[in-house]
Amino acid sequence: MALLDEDRLFPVEGRARDLARALHAGVRDLPLVSPHGHTDPRWYAEDAAFPDPARLFVTPDHYVFRMLHSQGAPLEALGVPRADGGETEADPRAVWRIFAENYHLFRGTPSRLWLDHAFETVFGVSERLSAANADAVYDRIADCLARPEYRPRALFERFNIEVIATTESPLDDLRWHAMIRDSGWSGRVVTAYRPDPVVDPEFPDFAANVEKLGALTGEDATGWDGYLTAHRARRAFFKGFGCTSTDHGHATARTEDLPQADAAALFDKALRGRSTAEEADAFRGHMLTEMARMSLEDGLVLQIHPGSFRNHSAQAMARFGRDKGYDIPTRTDYVRALKPLLDAVGERPELTVIAFTLDETAYARELAPLAGVYPALRLGPAWWFYDSPEGMRRFREATTETAGFYNTVGFNDDTRAYLSIPARHDVARRVDCAFLATLVATGRLAEDEAHEVAHDLSYRLAKRAYRL
Amino acid sequence: MALLDEDRLFPVEGRARDLARALHAGVRDLPLVSPHGHTDPRWYAEDAAFPDPARLFVTPDHYVFRMLHSQGAPLEALGVPRADGGETEADPRAVWRIFAENYHLFRGTPSRLWLDHAFETVFGVSERLSAANADAVYDRIADCLARPEYRPRALFERFNIEVIATTESPLDDLRWHAMIRDSGWSGRVVTAYRPDPVVDPEFPDFAANVEKLGALTGEDATGWDGYLTAHRARRAFFKGFGCTSTDHGHATARTEDLPQADAAALFDKALRGRSTAEEADAFRGHMLTEMARMSLEDGLVLQIHPGSFRNHSAQAMARFGRDKGYDIPTRTDYVRALKPLLDAVGERPELTVIAFTLDETAYARELAPLAGVYPALRLGPAWWFYDSPEGMRRFREATTETAGFYNTVGFNDDTRAYLSIPARHDVARRVDCAFLATLVATGRLAEDEAHEVAHDLSYRLAKRAYRL
Amino acid sequence: MALLDEDRLFPVEGRARDLARALHAGVRDLPLVSPHGHTDPRWYAEDAAFPDPARLFVTPDHYVFRMLHSQGAPLEALGVPRADGGETEADPRAVWRIFAENYHLFRGTPSRLWLDHAFETVFGVSERLSAANADAVYDRIADCLARPEYRPRALFERFNIEVIATTESPLDDLRWHAMIRDSGWSGRVVTAYRPDPVVDPEFPDFAANVEKLGALTGEDATGWDGYLTAHRARRAFFKGFGCTSTDHGHATARTEDLPQADAAALFDKALRGRSTAEEADAFRGHMLTEMARMSLEDGLVLQIHPGSFRNHSAQAMARFGRDKGYDIPTRTDYVRALKPLLDAVGERPELTVIAFTLDETAYARELAPLAGVYPALRLGPAWWFYDSPEGMRRFREATTETAGFYNTVGFNDDTRAYLSIPARHDVARRVDCAFLATLVATGRLAEDEAHEVAHDLSYRLAKRAYRL
Missing domain, CATH: 3.20.20.140 (Metal-dependent hydrolases)
Structure with missing residues (x-):
């Protein structure tokens, strides 16, 4: 598919x-x-190399984290750095899971088109991101990022x-x-x-x-x-x-x-x-x-x-x-x-x-x-x-x-x-x-x-x- | 039809x-x-029971009476009560006739969709309201309103x-x-x-x-x-x-x-x-x-x-x-x-x-x-x-x-x-x-x-x- | 065509x-x-009779000359009269050629629809205006304008x-x-x-x-x-x-x-x-x-x-x-x-x-x-x-x-x-x-x-x- x-x-x-x-x-x-x-x-x-999937797709993209935040996710939980240097989520996989669980929020948005395009054409992902496949997709992208062609x-x-x-x-x-x-x-x-x-x-x-x-x-x-x-x-x-x-x-x-x-x-x-x-x-x-x-x-x-x-x-x-x-x-x-x-x-x-x-x-x-x-x-x-x-x-x-x-x-x-x-x-x-x-x-x-x-x-x- | x-x-x-x-x-x-x-x-x-077709569909609905008024019908003629309690049209059938004669004014408006929907699905009216069928439609609706299921x-x-x-x-x-x-x-x-x-x-x-x-x-x-x-x-x-x-x-x-x-x-x-x-x-x-x-x-x-x-x-x-x-x-x-x-x-x-x-x-x-x-x-x-x-x-x-x-x-x-x-x-x-x-x-x-x-x-x- | x-x-x-x-x-x-x-x-x-194609279609039509001007044509070159009576292009054919060379600017505009309509239905022109046919179209329209039915x-x-x-x-x-x-x-x-x-x-x-x-x-x-x-x-x-x-x-x-x-x-x-x-x-x-x-x-x-x-x-x-x-x-x-x-x-x-x-x-x-x-x-x-x-x-x-x-x-x-x-x-x-x-x-x-x-x-x- x-x-x-x-x-x-x-x-x-x-x-x-x-x-x-x-x-x-x-x-x-x-x-x-x-x-x-x-x-x-x-x-x-x-x-x-880009560091990891979350720091490539979620944390730096204001279109993405603003939508997740609008439905209640604290920006800290998305790894967004605090002005005072205080703690935020440091585990990119935890950030990614919030993103994947809430991927339905992007229905009908351009972010969804851009993300799916990158997932499929750059990383060969062919299944829609979801809570169920969050880790698998994360791993696939992370593996790619480690390679010179990425x-x-x-x-x-x-x-x-x-x-x-x-x-x-x-x-x-x-x-x-x-x-x-x-x-x-x-x-x-x-x-x-x-x-x-x-x-x-x-x-x-x-x-x-x-x-x-x-x-x-x-x-x-x-x-x-x-x-x-x-x-x-x-x-x-x-x-x-x-x-x-x-x-x-x-x-x-x-x-x-x-x-x-x-x-x-x-x-x-x-x-x-x-x-x-x-x-x-x-x-x-x-x-x-x-x-x-x-x-x-x-x-x-x-x-x-x-x-x-x-x-x-x-x-x-x-x-x-x-x-x-x-x-x-x-x-x-x-x-x-x-x-x-x-x-x-x-x-x-x-x-x-x-x-x-x-x-x-x-x-x-x-x-x-x-x-x-x-x-x-x-x-x-x-x-x-x-x-x-x-x-x-x-x-x-x-x-x-x-x-x-x-x-x-x-x-x-x-x-x-x-x-x-x-x-x-x-x-x-x-x-x-x-x-x-x-x-x-x-x-x-x-x-x-x-x-x-x-x-x-x-x-x-x-x-x-x-x-x- | x-x-x-x-x-x-x-x-x-x-x-x-x-x-x-x-x-x-x-x-x-x-x-x-x-x-x-x-x-x-x-x-x-x-x-x-609701009183009559005009007081159900015309007199209380500002979408309806404003459109009729915009083409010259005085609000009094539509039975809209006056602030001073003065006279307005008291005969609901007369109000209804003005409405029916001017039903073409609602072409392309949501009121038309709502009215037709109610006429057909609630009262079983299957013919477009017009000057010609004004009284017949009025009677049909009035008959319904008198019944407990309405x-x-x-x-x-x-x-x-x-x-x-x-x-x-x-x-x-x-x-x-x-x-x-x-x-x-x-x-x-x-x-x-x-x-x-x-x-x-x-x-x-x-x-x-x-x-x-x-x-x-x-x-x-x-x-x-x-x-x-x-x-x-x-x-x-x-x-x-x-x-x-x-x-x-x-x-x-x-x-x-x-x-x-x-x-x-x-x-x-x-x-x-x-x-x-x-x-x-x-x-x-x-x-x-x-x-x-x-x-x-x-x-x-x-x-x-x-x-x-x-x-x-x-x-x-x-x-x-x-x-x-x-x-x-x-x-x-x-x-x-x-x-x-x-x-x-x-x-x-x-x-x-x-x-x-x-x-x-x-x-x-x-x-x-x-x-x-x-x-x-x-x-x-x-x-x-x-x-x-x-x-x-x-x-x-x-x-x-x-x-x-x-x-x-x-x-x-x-x-x-x-x-x-x-x-x-x-x-x-x-x-x-x-x-x-x-x-x-x-x-x-x-x-x-x-x-x-x-x-x-x-x-x-x-x-x-x-x-x- | x-x-x-x-x-x-x-x-x-x-x-x-x-x-x-x-x-x-x-x-x-x-x-x-x-x-x-x-x-x-x-x-x-x-x-x-209307004087010539340029003074019929270009010089008096602000939709036309504004678009040509927006891409750099001086208004003088389009024959638009100056307030001080100073010189502007007097040769209607020269004005027409600028218009024809830039006819692509009107793509997607209503001017294009109006112009093509007039060219075809009034003057029998059946080819899109261009630098190549500028003179031929000019001549055809000019010939028509000289006739009583125009x-x-x-x-x-x-x-x-x-x-x-x-x-x-x-x-x-x-x-x-x-x-x-x-x-x-x-x-x-x-x-x-x-x-x-x-x-x-x-x-x-x-x-x-x-x-x-x-x-x-x-x-x-x-x-x-x-x-x-x-x-x-x-x-x-x-x-x-x-x-x-x-x-x-x-x-x-x-x-x-x-x-x-x-x-x-x-x-x-x-x-x-x-x-x-x-x-x-x-x-x-x-x-x-x-x-x-x-x-x-x-x-x-x-x-x-x-x-x-x-x-x-x-x-x-x-x-x-x-x-x-x-x-x-x-x-x-x-x-x-x-x-x-x-x-x-x-x-x-x-x-x-x-x-x-x-x-x-x-x-x-x-x-x-x-x-x-x-x-x-x-x-x-x-x-x-x-x-x-x-x-x-x-x-x-x-x-x-x-x-x-x-x-x-x-x-x-x-x-x-x-x-x-x-x-x-x-x-x-x-x-x-x-x-x-x-x-x-x-x-x-x-x-x-x-x-x-x-x-x-x-x-x-x-x-x-x-x-x-």
Whole structure:
């Protein structure tokens, strides 16, 4: 009994299904382009074995542990590290058993699709995970992980990854990227410039971070001009490690284009820890426009990822720290928020700004109309909780009619869960082929065009948009 | 000619339809669990005959009379009582004729599905209602109503209701519930605790209501501690009549967790009628957290029903009073609004808080992500205007990928329209089976799992979530 | 090879497709009723040939040039006139070639459906437009345009237009309408009253416009009473040219019903150019209620078109002026915004107020519940970016269950693109038939009823709602 249905995610009606199958056959073996993600470059640098099934599939995957927790499993019992270093479950097999006993919770979720895909295609598991087979599956995966062909580089090649981007702070020395480069390995791993720690006045240790930025670049980064110059220097340094993009994870989509003196004054206040919330927000917003102007100079693609209320639970934050599955999407406005940036640089076709959203109501109402007219603006794929079959379908249905396909940028897996990468691309390709098949079956697109678009969405658009 | 299509609401494609049929066959005869609703306990207590077809189907059903009114029928002509006791149509047959002549207005609405279901399955009507057969249908129904097998208790048994909850104010003496209990009848009718009249400073006669609450419990409810103790006492009294839940119908989802002294001060101001709108709102929000804390003590499930702009038309309100079909959904935010309550009690798995919404944009963006991580939070089913095939489909499509099925609580019929209860559960079971069949047909769920989930959604989740 | 699929936009499953085909066969040849649009009355008055393919299909169609621009084509290169009269591409063939080379950008958009429909059915083009056939298609269309059967009146008849409305300012002398009337041509072209220039204090030259209004009517329009009387006079004048409706394109859905003295004071301030933004907004909101009261007198239908952020790009506005594809939808609230108007006139069944939206989240949450109870309120069809297959489908799915079909008003093509009119009605009829077929196939509507509703949606509702 196979875990995966060969025709999964295709339309159910016969002719549309046949069309989807044919479209998918043309793209299923294309290399994976992963222009935005959060895998650890150390994996590729050291190429060490992954420790055990629980620490591969459960403990680091917030989709997985948040669902188990929502039905009562304490995060400690899932081995999630505590902020105070206190005790949590240390036996990976115990963690795995909780996961296996509660595998029914994932019915109908994308996690289930990704997990089954990895279990079957990577580890040869053909039976659905359950309390009954928990230990057997654990043992099978653990045995595999000990073998060389399950190390990160071998999997990279097996997964047919053409290029993958990781994400680093400007303060990162990119030592793992240097180690990869110096190793002679042919895998292409590039970095991306994520300056939140030195751009967001509310980031922990903002002022100290800016000082470090100065130290790394030999600039006085505590002055406005030196600060901008230091950014330019680090961007250039990152470009030396294949970087083609920057990434900005703000709470809102706000942008500003302030007079330089005003920006300098806000920066100064921020450094002295005296910004109001409003001033911090304005400064972040202004920095997006500065980053866009630097992009016009150095060609880096600018990504905006707004709209998450981070670390929503005070209790979980105190006990386990950041990024524990408590980031919750909020309503996000783009029309007024992006205007200052778009007025400054939106008409420049040589610039690429990619906007993501966690507020699906903005797809058809705001983002597609904006991307459908401004030459610099493109739409990022369905993101985070919407990196899912229904989420991707809604994205295409809501954006295509106004922005077309060519103002979108293909797929991002955006993941820390290495084993889920092939599954995520597989889901995206299937959902896009299903969408295209439906357009063909309803007379909205010719079949030859659908094949071309399928190829674009699966491969070419990501390379073009991210300049990879 | 039958009114009901045997395969109604199933997918149209053959294989998916077959799957839906099979799933539905496994759940169609399960007993009805109705954990939230507004039927009148007096019906079950007195077991008197319903008066006539118009007063059964038209005059008390705001879905029905609002639609007729929207196309020009005065509410008076539909027999809706006037606030001033002035004249309205007294002849039920005249009301019924307006209804029958305008039956085409209900095309494509859930009311149409519910009405046809009751007409056919309860009264044996097999012809679509129209001006031509208005009198004949009226006579047939009227004849039935005069017979003992159409009295409330007989219908309760015929409908296969395992348990039904009504909703009462803390000021209610539960006399009808006592009468049911003392009657020896085996039907299980429980109450639910809806304290809006003594929790909402803007409720008519708030201060007098709080005094009554004190009188009923022997507490000085005009002091903060006595007020809370009085709530505890009434909750315990309600539990004596099978109550397992409380219900809160606020205008927004706002919660607060104020210092006790601040809450006491707000309460005092409210009693003296001196709350500002903002203070009244803060007080309501704080009381949700107090209610949640009491739930931790006594085990009652807490339901939050926010987001309706009540009694929108000044003219209709003046002429006919509250609840005349003019309650309109509004945009509702949950991420910030629920944070105080969730910070206080959201991590307690022994608590169940069920959130409903009238703002579908919050399903995928806010509510599913919150319910998908907080152990105390569950999602109520598609509510009110969304208790409909498209509404339920959108609910499953928007919530399942992030919250799964097991952070939802099955179906509520939420109705005052007794005859619609079987139809509403039938619609919910069919739509859920259609959704599950589509998951199976697209390789997202195995068939054996779909059968289990269908049973859970139709029966087990409601019993478990509401502790029935 | 045909461009158009005979079964386009119908459901893919066989039985549902057959039902849709049958429904469509009953309505495909009904005359077109176009109660709201922006074609130029001069076309019908002078009946001159259209100049060339580029100035027919590209330069005046903001859907087309915005998409080309979004991928880097300068608006100058598309022949869009500059505000300063500076040079833009003057060779229509050069413009056409850019369009043809980039025809793939329109894949999956409604523009593509409209363009292919016009190319094939009007000009007999049977091959998809491309760089390769750009000149050949250009020549074929250009040849046609030179022939008498491609002049506006001939096309009007060929398109089977029963009646079309244009839109004019109260300051317009309706000379083209007079010329049409006096020409003896049988085509029915009516005007609509769009008073934004004399109602919106922020409209360019507001005070001067009001003076002109006075001059045209012999009233002192700078006084509040004279201003209202002047409106009444112009409305009567417009009615003389077949006008049955007014139209109001405000930024928000705000309405007000102020005491007359307050309204007069706001008007006075507006005339003197001293309104704050808030006061200007309040005045616009109040004028909607005044217009509704005049509608009670003279029977004109009132249309509200809110929610567009006009001329979003400062740079494009400066270079090319208004209406260059930079109007972006914004979030729009209706529940509170429409209350003053609805409290004033919403209960009057002899009045018709038609509300449109660019915020789809309001369909199910706000607009359908409001239209489903207020006798005066109806829902306009899916508008602007949502005049598309997915947009129309979402409109029906979101509104029908709560408002039914009979609180909607049929289709508006709302276009300046004359050649797209048959295509737009064709899309609307097909999408509605597909929706109805799905209701029938899922047991929610009987087939005989679906035929009746299809006829209503395609023809009768528009005539009835607009009193045409």
